[in-house]
Amino acid sequence: MPRFNNQGLDHVAIAVSDVERARGFYEQVLGLERTHTEWDVPVMMSAAGTGIALFPRELHPSSVPDDAEPPAIRVLHVAFRVDRHGFEAAREALSQAGLATHFSDHGISHSLYLRDPDGHQIELTTYDV
Numbered sequence: 001m002p003r004f005n006n007q008g009l010d011h012v013a014i015a016v017s018d019v020e021r022a023r024g025f026y027e028q029v030l031g032l033e034r035t036h037t038e039w040d041v042p043v044m045m046s047a048a049g050t051g052i053a054l055f056p057r058e059l060h061p062s063s064v065p066d067d068a069e070p071p072a073i074r075v076l077h078v079a080f081r082v083d084r085h086g087f088e089a090a091r092e093a094l095s096q097a098g099l100a101t102h103f104s105d106h107g108i109s110h111s112l113y114l115r116d117p118d119g120h121q122i123e124l125t126t127y128d129v
């Protein structure tokens with residue numbers, strides 16, 4: 001049994017420059033739905049109980065400049081699991097939408113990487129290889 005009755009990842013909180021633009025991206029591109037609408041902040045976008053909490057960047061300013069070298073310690077990417085059918089559908093839809101993706105074969109999984117409007121790296125991954 002997982003410690004504390006851990007039921008898995010609930011959400012990842014990210015700061016964005018435009019909450020509505022980010023909401024549109026996660027809804028239209030990745031198919032997440034807005035949940036917990038009783039909150040104005042954060043805007044919660046979820047699928048199958050896991051999601052993203054979108055915060056206005058101004059509420060949580062970074063102490064490190066965006067162009068710092070080396071980059072600040074940060075979240076490297078947010079990964080969403082899909083089945084093989086969903087993976088292939090995403091590959092086609094993202095290509096048709098003109099969104100740049102990068103495919104990676106990890107042996108036990110395949111991944112597509114893309115960027116949201118604020119540059120956060122998003123991964124769609126499948127273990128159905």
